[in-house]
Amino acid sequence: MPDSTLAGGVPILEAMSLPPGFLDELRTRLTLSQIVGRKVTWDMRKSNMAKGDWWAPCPFHQEKSASFHVDDRKGFYYCFGCHAKGDALSFVKETANLSFMEAVEELAREAGMVMPARDPKAAERADRRTQLSAVMEEAVKWFRLQLRTSAAAEARAYLAKRGLSEAAQERWEIGFAPDQRTALLEAMKGKGIAPDLVIEAGLCATTDDGAPYDRFRGRIIFPIRDGRGRAISLGGRSMDPKGPKAIWM
Ligand SMILES: [Zn+2]
Structure with a gap:
């Protein structure tokens, strides 16, 4: 980094x-x-x-x-x-x-200024933010890879029908969240990322009994970046005309 x-x-x-x-x-x-x-x-x-x-x-x-x-x-x-x-x-x-x-x-x-005691909590918080934004980047990468899988055929057709060329998809970093309960969670675990970080990044939610599950399922995904280029949240768009069209983190 x-x-x-x-x-x-x-x-x-x-x-x-x-x-x-x-x-x-x-x-x-x-x-x-x-x-x-x-x-x-x-x-x-x-x-x-x-x-x-x-x-x-x-x-x-x-x-x-x-x-x-x-x-x-x-x-x-x-x-x-x-x-x-x-x-x-x-x-x-x-x-x-x-x-x-x-x-x-x-x-x-x-x-003549007394050097303040370093605030380890503040350093820790800053560290946590850096970690969360790294988790977010890993998720964006993974979602983009999923758009090339056979599970994303419908999503690709949807994007093509709406005139989003591959160049535009590239530019907006569009990806796909497969319709599975813990696909992202498992992929992140596979990269050595602890589930609590994935939850804290807002990518997973938990059931009442604490079991984590992917917040984005069966959706087209795109990152929302801040002025410094960091992915701060994700947008997810459903292809199901009956379901809610968009959800945001
Ligand atoms: Zn000089």
């Missing part, structure tokens, strides 16, 4: 284990030029201290001219030569070769 990052290259999972507002508070307490100033020699003719506008030869690439710019008001740097950019955290991380959290600790010490 690729590393998810927020703006400025902040890793989401790690940032979420800090209390909200901690990083913002840290950034407002730091003066970027003070931190960068330990690693560069300012070009005093080009810089304008009063405006918090600083220039130096870039610490990230070899050069004699000063194309590395620090803006203290915004708390950001940018190199017009190599396009290195970031804030105090990324500067310390890059130049001292630290992890994101180590850079936070170092700068918090410098800013």
Whole structure:
């Protein structure tokens, strides 16, 4: 799974284990030029201290001219030569070769902020979300494979009749949920995914006595993705004109 990052290259999972507002508070307490100033020699003719506008030869690439710019008001740097950019955290991380959290600790010490105890619950929740979205992707893949099976002949005919070309099916990632009670559940178990994760992802429900069963049966399935491309829910469409047409998670 690729590393998810927020703006400025902040890793989401790690940032979420800090209390909200901690990083913002840290950034407002730091003066970027003070931190960068330990690693560069300012070009005093080009810089304008009063405006918090600083220039130096870039610490990230070899050069004699000063194309590395620090803006203290915004708390950001940018190199017009190599396009290195970031804030105090990324500067310390890059130049001292630290992890994101180590850079936070170092700068918090410098800013006189007490490093909060990491919230293991928050990290756990973020972890759980990552797991659930991985489960969802596995289910989308499996549903798509089912559309090619003989059990899906009716579904393919239904899609063809409605003018959904194979390219369109590909684009909408359309799949098929066979009309069986636990086909998806078994397939997910086969991939080593625990049933409680499949239930928590909303793909299975449970009977009164706790037995899990597939929520989508005998339906055409398509994922609904958020702005970041993560499958957040599924739509399921029945081909039976008498049954309810669509169900959503
Ligand atoms: Zn540079």
